[in-house]
Amino acid sequence: xxxxKCGNPKVIYKRQQSGQLLCKECFIDSxxxxxxxxxxxxxxLDKGDKVLVALSGGKDSVTTLxxxxxxxxxxxxxICALTxxxxxxxxxxxxxxxxxRHAERLGIQHKVVSLKEDYGISLDEIMQRDNxxxxxxxxxxxxxxxINKAARExxxxxxxxxxxxxxxxQAIMMNYLExxxxxxxxxxxxxxxxxxxxxxxxxxxxxxxxREIGLYVVAKDLEVHFDSxxxxxxxxxxxxxxxxxxxTQKHPTIKYSTLRGYDKxxxxxxxxxKTDYAHGRCERCGEPSSNRLCKACSFLEELGx
Ligand code: SF4
Ligand SMILES: [Zn+2]
Ligand SMILES: [Zn+2]
Numbered sequence: 001x002x003x004x005k006c007g008n009p010k011v012i013y014k015r016q017q018s019g020q021l022l023c024k025e026c027f028i029d030s031x032x033x034x035x036x037x038x039x040x041x042x043x044x045l046d047k048g049d050k051v052l053v054a055l056s057g058g059k060d061s062v063t064t065l066x067x068x069x070x071x072x073x074x075x076x077x078x079i080c081a082l083t084x085x086x087x088x089x090x091x092x093x094x095x096x097x098x099x100x101r102h103a104e105r106l107g108i109q110h111k112v113v114s115l116k117e118d119y120g121i122s123l124d125e126i127m128q129r130d131n132x133x134x135x136x137x138x139x140x141x142x143x144x145x146x147i148n149k150a151a152r153e154x155x156x157x158x159x160x161x162x163x164x165x166x167x168x169x170q171a172i173m174m175n176y177l178e179x180x181x182x183x184x185x186x187x188x189x190x191x192x193x194x195x196x197x198x199x200x201x202x203x204x205x206x207x208x209x210x211r212e213i214g215l216y217v218v219a220k221d222l223e224v225h226f227d228s229x230x231x232x233x234x235x236x237x238x239x240x241x242x243x244x245x246x247x248t249q250k251h252p253t254i255k256y257s258t259l260r261g262y263d264k265x266x267x268x269x270x271x272x273x274k275t276d277y278a279h280g281r282c283e284r285c286g287e288p289s290s291n292r293l294c295k296a297c298s299f300l301e302e303l304g305x
Contacts, residue, residue: 005030013215016252024219031216035067035204042189044202045158047076052156052199054147055081055102055110057095057225059217060162062102064204066222068160069106080109082150084143087115087122088229095225102223109154113146119296121305127231129303135231138299145287145296151199163203166210169255170240172262177240185269187262198288209255 001021002009008023015022022030039045051068055061071077083099085092096112103110116122119142126138151159163171168187175184191201205213217224232238247254281287282294284301293301 012219013212016248017256028216028219031063031208031212032067032070034207036070038189038207039071039204042202044160044190044204045071045077049076049157050078050080050155051158051160051202052147052151052154053079053081053160054143054162055083055099056162057083057098057102058162059213059222059224059226060164060167060205060210062098062162062222062224063208063213063216064160064162065102065106066220068204069108072108079106080154080156081111082147082154083110083112084146085112085114085116086139086143087124088231089124091227091230094227098223098225111150111154113150115142115146118146119300119305121300121303123231126299126303133299134235136235136237139231141295141299145294148198149287156199159199159201161201161203162205164205164208164210164213165255165259166241166244168203168206169244169258170237172258173240173244174237178236181269181273185266185273188266207256207259 001011003011003023003026004020005026006023008026010023011021012024013022013027014020045051053061053065053068055065065079065081068077068079072079081099081103083096085096100110100112114122116125123135123139123142127135147159150156171187172184175181175187189203189206208216216222244255280289280291282289282297283292284297285294287294287296289295289297291298
């Protein structure tokens with residue numbers, strides 16, 4: 001057995017979908033090149049951008065930061081980072097500490113915002129009061145609002161998230177199966193909104209499978225928080241992920257074909273289904289919202305906060 005690219009006998013990875021064998025150096029190189037290719041193909045970055053990286057300290061966000069930093073080193077973009085502390089006991093603090101260390105190592109502006117400090121309630125406390133919506137619904141809405149606000153405060157022109165191939169395929173399937181065509185139309189490598197207050201979101205890792213990101217951080221010896229969120233398996237996303245991974249064992253290219261199929265029908269969907277972006281303002285917090293209250297504030301009202 002030898003590396004398909006350089007002949008090195010120390011192979012660390014066999015790529016399922018292509019059968020390609022890779023040594024450590026060629027594997028690292030292949031991931032970085034693929035991310036750079038996505039950035040170029042999808043026009044994710046413009047010279048002079050200030051990119052806010054949503055940095056949880058997990059493998060995906062650390063990889064996003066690490067690879068986008070190569071653009072910063074070449075003076076193409078500037079980077080800042082934000083870590084959201086949702087208030088999940090015995091889980092989140094380790095990620096926050098790791099995020100702080102990465103920001104210090106690279107010398108980038110970094111902010112930690114806690115759900116408890118910003119909204120007066122932690123995710124654990126929310127789950128004690130009401131869990132019919134599921135933890136990830138609350139978590140996603142509050143995190144999105146916090147990230148959007150921080151991007152404006154830090155004058156970021158783009159928000160980069162660590163969504164990988166698996167995340168994107170799960171989102172496509174979840175929204176499709178739930179008949180949520182509005183959200184389905186908002187996926188993709190770059191999500192823009194016509195509301196000025198929303199910063200453009202980019203997903204540089206969108207074509208990298210989750211397991212390859214796991215191997216990348218190990219191969220590069222990057223410190224990451226590997227634990228899973230204690231709420232993760234309760235979610236519909238967890239169930240979908242299991243099904244897709246089972247299918248992938250027999251059909252190794254299925255994640256890529258789902259993604260490519262989605263990219264082809266997205267322009268048609270955008271034409272057919274108007275995506276409802278917010279045009280008004282939330283009465284309670286002033287964030288963009290189509291209704292009287294934004295989603296975060298309506299959750300707070302329901303929870304009596
Ligand atoms: S798994 Fe759900 S609750 Fe846990 S961090 Fe992710 S979105 Fe939040
Ligand atoms: Zn090699
Ligand atoms: Zn609000």
